[in-house]
Amino acid sequence: MEALIAVSVAGLQKEDYTEEQRAAALGVIFGVDNQLVRDGTYLLAEVDGTLVGCGAWSQRNNRFGSDHVPGKDDGRLDPSKDAARIRGFFIHPAWSRKGIGSAVLRECEARALAAGFSRTELTATLTGVALYLAHGYTIESQEEIPLQGGVMLPVTPMSKNLSV
Numbered sequence: 697m698e699a700l701i702a703v704s705v706a707g708l709q710k711e712d713y714t715e716e717q718r719a720a721a722l723g724v725i726f727g728v729d730n731q732l733v734r735d736g737t738y739l740l741a742e743v744d745g746t747l748v749g750c751g752a753w754s755q756r757n758n759r760f761g762s763d764h765v766p767g768k769d770d771g772r773l774d775p776s777k778d779a780a781r782i783r784g785f786f787i788h789p790a791w792s793r794k795g796i797g798s799a800v801l802r803e804c805e806a807r808a809l810a811a812g813f814s815r816t817e818l819t820a821t822l823t824g825v826a827l828y829l830a831h832g833y834t835i836e837s838q839e840e841i842p843l844q845g846g847v848m849l850p851v852t853p854m855s856k857n858l859s860v
């Protein structure tokens with residue numbers, strides 16, 4: 697998964713983030729959160745046994761990032777009042793724009809709904825915004841995540857009401 701994430705960031709984010717931004721974010725913001733793997737909520741997309749994409753839903757408070765994101769908060773969300781998180785979507789460049797991200801997102805939303813959540817929230821990269829808009833997400837705000845060396849990473853918090 698870490699290798700897939702590195703290839704996805706290098707191949708698909710070039711028009712949205714500088715090399716400096718991508719390098720500073722890789723492994724901290726763009727990387728595996730193993731809590732989601734342990735929870736069984738990180739989904740993998742494979743073609744003929746090859747990993748081509750990943751994406752997660754989460755019932756943990758953390759909004760984004762890998763195991764190494766500062767201030768990581770793995771506290772559990774309450775489906776009766778909190779929104780489930782959508783996390784960690786990375787598609788291999790050779791398989792982008794083929795509906796894989798959409799398929800993983802639909803499955804994540806279905807599983808969050810089945811777990812009792814009625815809303816989802818995510819923090820989209822600039823690259824990811826179009827995917828989530830196509831799936832009915834609303835832009836909430838614009839943020840910048842501070843990274844090492846004074847580098848800032850612009851991101852877009854978005855949300856969706858699953859019950860509509």
Ligand SMILES: CC(C)(COP(=O)(O)OP(=O)(O)OC[C@H]1O[C@@H](n2cnc3c(N)ncnc32)[C@H](O)[C@@H]1OP(=O)(O)O)[C@@H](O)C(=O)NCCC(=O)NCCS
Binds near residue numbers: 705821823824
């Ligand atoms: C964002 C990402 C996950 C999208 O995955 P994907 O499998 O290519 O998405 P899909 O093929 O399901 O796209 C579905 C729709 O979303 C929209 N969309 C997705 N990527 C788009 C792009 N680069 N430009 C414009 N629209 C886009 C389109 O409406 C697309 O439908 P279409 O191809 O019929 O026009 C992928 O580009 C990626 O891994 N990017 C690098 C890592 C990253 O930034 N991830 C987002 C984390 S929040």
